[in-house]
Amino acid sequence: MAGIFGRIKQKFSKASIEMDKYQEAITFAEAGEAEHALAAVSEQTEEQQTMQLLVVGRESTFSKEIFDYALDMAQRMSYEILALNTAPLSCDTFKLFSNSRDQLCEEFKSLSEKNVAMFQQAAAEKGIAFHHIVKFSETEEALQEVTRDNKNIAFVVSESIEDRAESRIEEGERLRTNLYVYSMV
Structure with a gap:
């Protein structure tokens, strides 16, 4: 409960600072x-940046569920969307084959851009600013780097890793995509 009051207090203090500037x-x-x-006034507008919703895809793709959820949330909250695709293609993996790594990275990047096009188009139709980033590292590392570089990320939306789909089918459970939303406050 203290976290909510802390955030409210933080919002009021920001509003007070803005009022002082005006x-x-x-x-x-x-x-x-x-x-x-x-x-x-120009200092004030430079300081104000639109908050972003970081949407983490599964490698080069975004599921329909995460796509729809992110668009709905970004529209409701007036956020920009920052879509992130990651591929664990470190330098150590391709030490001997640097040309292969470059080619693989280019192919992954073009595939990611192709797959994100529909997401980007839907965001444009709803008037939501959209940015796309491709990182060649593990998802956790990419998340740390992106959140360190972009201080205006409010939430992270990601999918669960479906590594036990077979056991869920055996237990009679329907397949579904679980979405996770993390606050970056």
Whole structure:
């Protein structure tokens, strides 16, 4: 429960800082200092960045479930979508065959871009900004790198790893995709 109140307090403190900046701009504008007023407002708009929803695909693809969920969430929350495809193609794997690695990486990247096109088109139809990243590392490493580089990621949406589908069928359980949503606050 303390986490919720902490986030609410953080939002109010951000709002207070924003109000102070706007009040400063109004004061400068009323004093006839238009340049200072514009500078104060432009600083404020540069600081404001749209929050992003990081959607992690399974290698080069995105399932229909994660695709639909991410579009719905991004639209409701006014977030941009940052789609991430990963392939565990480290330098150690292809030490002796550097040409093969480059070719494989290019093929993976083009396949990822082809597979994400429908996702990107659906986002554009809904007016949602869409960005796509391809990383050649393990999913966990790629997540750490992307969240370190992009401080405005609010949530991460990913799928479960379906490694026990056969045992679930034997137990009479229907196959379904589990989606996981993580807060990055």
